[in-house]
Structures are given as C-alpha cells and as structure tokens.
Amino acid sequence: MTILDEIIAQKRIEVAQRQAETPRSALEQMPDFKRPTLSARDAVQDFRSTGIIAEFKRRSPSKGLINGTADVATTTRGYVQAGAAVLSVLTDEPFFGGTPADLQAARAANPGTPILRKDFIVDTYQLLEAKAWGADLVLLIAACLTPDEVSTLSMQAQDLGLQVLLEVHDEGELDRSLTHTVDLVGVNNRNLKTFETSVETSLRLVERIPDTFAKITESGLHDAQTMRTLFRAGFDGFLIGEAFMKTTDPAAALATLIHQYTLTSAVPI
Ligand SMILES: O=P(O)(O)OC[C@@H](O)[C@@H](O)c1c[nH]c2ccccc12
Numbered sequence: 001m002t003i004l005d006e007i008i009a010q011k012r013i014e015v016a017q018r019q020a021e022t023p024r025s026a027l028e029q030m031p032d033f034k035r036p037t038l039s040a041r042d043a044v045q046d047f048r049s050t051g052i053i054a055e056f057k058r059r060s061p062s063k064g065l066i067n068g069t070a071d072v073a074t075t076t077r078g079y080v081q082a083g084a085a086v087l088s089v090l091t092d093e094p095f096f097g098g099t100p101a102d103l104q105a106a107r108a109a110n111p112g113t114p115i116l117r118k119d120f121i122v123d124t125y126q127l128l129e130a131k132a133w134g135a136d137l138v139l140l141i142a143a144c145l146t147p148d149e150v151s152t153l154s155m156q157a158q159d160l161g162l163q164v165l166l167e168v169h170d171e172g173e174l175d176r177s178l179t180h181t182v183d184l185v186g187v188n189n190r191n192l193k194t195f196e197t198s199v200e201t202s203l204r205l206v207e208r209i210p211d212t213f214a215k216i217t218e219s220g221l222h223d224a225q226t227m228r229t230l231f232r233a234g235f236d237g238f239l240i241g242e243a244f245m246k247t248t249d250p251a252a253a254l255a256t257l258i259h260q261y262t263l264t265s266a267v268p269i
Helices: 003-021 024-028 040-045 072-082 100-109 124-133 147-159 171-177 200-208 224-233 250-266
Strands: 052-056 086-090 115-118 137-141 163-168 184-188 214-218 237-240
Touching: 003 124, 024 124, 040 086, 040 163, 040 184, 040 214, 052 072, 052 250, 072 086, 072 100, 072 250, 086 100, 100 115, 100 124, 115 124, 124 137, 124 147, 137 147, 147 163, 147 171, 163 171, 171 200, 184 200, 200 214, 200 224, 224 250
Parallel strands: 052 086, 052 237, 086 115, 115 137, 137 163, 163 184, 184 214, 214 237
Antiparallel strands: none
C-alpha cells in the first residue's frame, strides 16, 4: 500500500465521521457558504502577479515536522503582504497537521486573496466544507480519482462557485483526467510514491496542457532561477510551501524569493 492509498483510505473514514457530525444543511447555513468567491486563475494570470501560491503547511509525510510554531493568520497575512497571488492552506490533519480552523483563520485574515483548500478530496461533501470554511478553490488529485470522479467533482465545485486545480504527475494522468470544468492544471514535481522531486516533470508536461487552463508547477521549488526557467517554459504559477515554512519567518523567506525572482527577470534572455 502506498502512502497515497493510506491517506485516501483514512480520508474516506474521516469524511464519513464528519458527515455524521455536521450534516450538509448545517454547512450550507454557515456564513461563508454564500459569499462570492475570488478567482485564483485571474490572480495568477494577471501580468502584475508574482504567480506564487504560498502554502501554509506544518508537516508532511515526506519531511515530518516542518514548522510547529507558525501562526496561520500572521503567516498568511505576511505572505500576502510579501506578494503571494494565492494562498494554499492544508486542512488534512493526520498527515499534514492542518485543520479546518486554519483555513477559516486564513480566510478571516485575508479577505481579498483567493485561498486553496489543500486536501485529498474524494467526496462532494468536502466541496461543501471547502465553501463553508472560506475556500475559493479546491485541489483534485488525478492519482486519487477516476476520470469520472474528476469530472463530477469539478462540475459540482463549479456549481458552488469554487475553482478547481487539477493535479497531475505524468502524461497518462493528464490525458485521462483533463476536462473543461477544471480551471488550473498543476504539475506535481513530487512523485507521491517515492517523494522525490524533479522539475523535469513540469518541463516535460507543460506543452501538453492547453492554453485554456492556468498552468501551475508544484513542489520542491526554492530558487528564483528555476522559477524563471519554468516561467519561460509556460507556467503561470508556482505552488511553494516547504521552502518558506521551514524558516522561522516564512513571509520573509517569500519576500526574499520574490526579490531574487524580480532581479533574475531583469536579466536579458
Ligand atoms: O512544500 P513544497 O515542496 O513547496 O510543495 C508544496 C505543494 O506542492 C505540496 O504541499 C503538495 C502538492 N500536492 C499536494 C497534495 C497534497 C498535499 C500536499 C501537496
């Protein structure tokens, strides 16, 4: 059994428990459920945008504890002030140490910035949660879902006003799962079976992604030069967590990276 199988098995149990505790109708009555959502796609594609999706992540199965002390409101507010285009907040507790309260706190602290609910979505119920907790977009991972599930969940997300980031790791997943009801396509540089990251995965897959989708490169990113290469290859956005969260001041680490990125972009090609 791979770690991903383990996470998904656990997730199905968790969703059943949550649903028993909080019925759908209760989620629909939460104040944020009816709010208009923000477009992450526009935020990363705006020509003035850094394209950075800055992630709040306490721990991960590959790295163990990354940051045990950062406060979610302070960190995400700092990310936005430093120039993040979009925020990503983990809500998976068993493997990533995130909580629904983290997403809600990030929402309250950042009313004008799109927020991704970062979790393993296997059921419509989680889309309702995402909306009720204040998310603007959700992640769907091709490796965990059938193409039919991707299609159904992305349509349901759209009906709720949530955008969808579809995550793929290889050509097969991309060709099989891509559907017009997703808004952004993310290439995960991390192999979820071995945890190794390689930006070659992004460079290889980018030309297979049609221009109708925003293109995001995910994981293992930490230097401006690599970002520049990925931008030139066609990516609109960069999902980055660990490089910031492993420092004592994640927002300052983001500010430094943006500074370096801006410098390298001034260099003639
Ligand atoms: O921390 P990194 O290496 O910068 O990666 C961020 C993000 O891409 C990573 O957290 C991630 C990508 N896909 C996921 C799916 C579930 C949980 C986490 C992830």
